Amino acid sequence: MTAQSTGYVAGDHTIRLTLYVGTNGTFNSAATQITVTEVGTATLTYSSCGSAVFSYNFSAGEFAGKSGDILLTRTGATPAACVFGSSCALIPSETDGPYPLYSILSNSAIQRRDITESKTGVPLRVVLRLINVNNSCAPISNAAIYIWHCDKDGVYSGYTNQTGGVSTFGDTFLRGIQVTDTSGQAVFETIYPGWYTGRITHIHIQAYLNDVLTQGTAVITTQMAFPQDVTKVVYNSTLYAAHGQNTSVTSFAQDNVFSDGTTYEMATIAGDVASGYVATLTLGIAA
Structure with a gap:
């Protein structure tokens, strides 16, 4: 499964993502043919400099109907x-x-x-x-x-x-x-x-x-x-x-x-x- 950003500019507090499943090749590679199917969407919302919430919603595929939120916390150096x-x-x-x-x-x-x-x-x-x-x-x-x-x-x-x-x-x-x-x-x-x-x-x-x-x-x-x-x-x-x-x-x-x-x-x-x-x-x- 691969996520690609569908909208983000400097200063945003939210990154919007589209979720895909790829089969028969390498995702986004011109060298091989691949079947790409959109299976859902997600957003990454920064609630503070030290944490963010990853919200996902699967509309297709083996996880269809699944949704939820994951709290992410920063472990590396803070900007x-x-x-x-x-x-x-x-x-x-x-x-x-x-x-x-x-x-x-x-x-x-x-x-x-x-x-x-x-x-x-x-x-x-x-x-x-x-x-x-x-x-x-x-x-x-x-x-x-x-x-x-x-x-x-x-x-x-x-x-x-x-x-x-x-x-x-x-x-x-x-x-x-x-x-x-x-x-x-x-x-x-x-x-x-x-x-x-x-x-x-x-x-x-x-x-x-x-x-x-x-x-x-x-x-x-x-x-x-x-x-x-x-x-x-x-x-x-x-x-x-x-x-x-x-x-x-x-x-x-x-x-x-x-x-x-x-x-x-x-x-x-x-x-x-x-x-x-x-x-x-x-x-x-x-x-």
């Missing part, structure tokens, strides 16, 4: 358009904050996907996509993306005299660099960030073109924001409960970075607190 949507806008520039630790930019060991080291927390995969808004939002490959954030208790690596007198001098946890692939993507495995007094939950992000990591040459310094409903669930979980909810900054309007809005800096979150989350964000720059 970038599904993960990131169609956003094509400049991401705002933000402060690099008090804990950038630029001294590690030349450390080859920091070029890593997994940045957790020994830190525990709810697993978080960060998927970033770098695009050029001056070139039809084409992906930018071979760019270095540097991210850093605090642990579940609000502590950064590499600095002394943090809240409560904590010192992490010499540590590099929750910092890492990845080079974007041909799709402009960089992926990090980390934990959901905690919070510290005066700031709402965030991750710091910098991009360096052509994989040139030199302090002061980043083409963008920005921050990723997180939906507050997700953050509250995480902070109520066992690993985060001791530090608790952030009572110092309870809204984006009160935050000194995101008070002007989070439209282009808000992560898209999927997952749950038990198995972990995936956070995606498009980094639009004018290159």
Whole structure:
């Protein structure tokens, strides 16, 4: 049995199919004669980027009168358009904050996907996509993306005299660099960030073109924001409960970075607190 598409254009969410049975040869081959009989129709409807429904109806042949629906789920890589949507806008520039630790930019060991080291927390995969808004939002490959954030208790690596007198001098946890692939993507495995007094939950992000990591040459310094409903669930979980909810900054309007809005800096979150989350964000720059 063979299916041929009878109508599909870019942007459609449904593919319409005609079902055939072929005998005495190879279907659609000019080299052999074949008897082709139409036996039914089908549609493939994409209900989301991760799933589709295959609906079939046989009007002839050995399966005549049979019909039904089959739910299909994606097992391979998800297309970038599904993960990131169609956003094509400049991401705002933000402060690099008090804990950038630029001294590690030349450390080859920091070029890593997994940045957790020994830190525990709810697993978080960060998927970033770098695009050029001056070139039809084409992906930018071979760019270095540097991210850093605090642990579940609000502590950064590499600095002394943090809240409560904590010192992490010499540590590099929750910092890492990845080079974007041909799709402009960089992926990090980390934990959901905690919070510290005066700031709402965030991750710091910098991009360096052509994989040139030199302090002061980043083409963008920005921050990723997180939906507050997700953050509250995480902070109520066992690993985060001791530090608790952030009572110092309870809204984006009160935050000194995101008070002007989070439209282009808000992560898209999927997952749950038990198995972990995936956070995606498009980094639009004018290159």
